[in-house]
Amino acid sequence: MNHKLTGPNSIMPIEFEFKVRKNYHFITAFASHFNAVVKGDKVYLPDCLGDGYIQQIYLDGMALFIHNYKLKQELILKRQPTTTNESITIKFDRSKYLSKYSQQDYDPFSDQLPEFEVEMATSNFYAELTIPENKQINFLIIGTSRSYLIDLLKSEKSYTILDLVKTHPSFVIHELIRPEMDGMLKQIIQVNETTELPMLLYKTKAHELIYYLFKSLFKRPINVPVNIKREDAEKIYLVRIALLRDFSKCPLLPELAEMSGLGLTKLQKLFSQIFGQSIHNYYQTVRMMQACSLLTHLSVSETGHKLGFTNLSHFTRLFEKHHQIKPKHFKNRLISESNYTE
Numbered sequence: 001m002n003h004k005l006t007g008p009n010s011i012m013p014i015e016f017e018f019k020v021r022k023n024y025h026f027i028t029a030f031a032s033h034f035n036a037v038v039k040g041d042k043v044y045l046p047d048c049l050g051d052g053y054i055q056q057i058y059l060d061g062m063a064l065f066i067h068n069y070k071l072k073q074e075l076i077l078k079r080q081p082t083t084t085n086e087s088i089t090i091k092f093d094r095s096k097y098l099s100k101y102s103q104q105d106y107d108p109f110s111d112q113l114p115e116f117e118v119e120m121a122t123s124n125f126y127a128e129l130t131i132p133e134n135k136q137i138n139f140l141i142i143g144t145s146r147s148y149l150i151d152l153l154k155s156e157k158s159y160t161i162l163d164l165v166k167t168h169p170s171f172v173i174h175e176l177i178r179p180e181m182d183g184m185l186k187q188i189i190q191v192n193e194t195t196e197l198p199m200l201l202y203k204t205k206a207h208e209l210i211y212y213l214f215k216s217l218f219k220r221p222i223n224v225p226v227n228i229k230r231e232d233a234e235k236i237y238l239v240r241i242a243l244l245r246d247f248s249k250c251p252l253l254p255e256l257a258e259m260s261g262l263g264l265t266k267l268q269k270l271f272s273q274i275f276g277q278s279i280h281n282y283y284q285t286v287r288m289m290q291a292c293s294l295l296t297h298l299s300v301s302e303t304g305h306k307l308g309f310t311n312l313s314h315f316t317r318l319f320e321k322h323h324q325i326k327p328k329h330f331k332n333r334l335i336s337e338s339n340y341t342e
Helices: 024-032 144-153 158-166 179-189 198-217 230-244 253-260 263-273 279-294 300-304 311-322 327-341
Strands: 002-004 013-017 036-039 042-044 050-059 064-069 075-078 089-093 115-124 127-131 136-145 172-176
Touching: 013 024, 024 036, 024 042, 024 050, 024 311, 036 263, 050 198, 064 179, 064 198, 089 144, 089 198, 136 144, 136 179, 136 279, 144 158, 144 198, 172 263, 179 198, 230 253, 230 263, 230 279, 253 263, 263 279, 279 300, 279 311, 300 311, 300 327, 311 327
Parallel strands: 002 127, 013 075
Antiparallel strands: 036 042, 042 050, 050 064, 064 136, 075 127, 089 115, 089 136, 115 172
């Protein structure tokens, strides 16, 4: 899957290409490639690349990779596909929408930020992640095996998502980070040399993250899961890019089908499986997330207009449906919190 976190840069980005295999140690390979310093379980970025670190933590059945840094130059991480579909990665990312807050410095783990995404996928997909310069980056990756995950999720009930994990050789799933997961991420990031029983805490919180992720995934509508080929996954990501390009107008389904080269039925089925919502509902969900961002510096009417609403009452109803609060009250709360911190 290709993920672009920022627009094209005038300077050629730096690339790091790797392939996960038995006994592969990511931070050692990263350090060797960039002549960086490794201390304990962390590799510290060299001054020419940026400021911060990548941490790799080994647990029973899992490995955690914590990315916490700010780059001076755009970096592209390229993971080559594995020959086996046994490995699974789960990425909890609170970085990708930070560009919306470019006018102010926000704590990337602040409660005021809208929801962000989790991506779970088999490692037999090629993955490319473009990380922008001059943005605080914070994301966590859990690397595990299919068998470990299945054993962890033992249940007497039948869940479509669990069946997908058990039986399908290739899959990718996106889910929003919920407040419970957000709390776990904060606690993991805050672990340091003064923390008591750090390894136990890492493992406990990683299990909790997986628990809350699947608790949310189990609420998805029951549909017969299908195997997703890499080329089809790429097409679905192109559809999402088209959806998010302009929040004032949602592309029509026939247009998206033609652009992606997928039949209308297949397009809708694959999109729903990956993102857990119909194309229209997903568009509206992210549109309302964008509304929260815009309300930090625009009025309610300006926000509604910028998002393509000609009827302010319609915008208010949709915002309240998604966030259980009217946009006016949300705006007032932002102002009140801002005055309080000052």
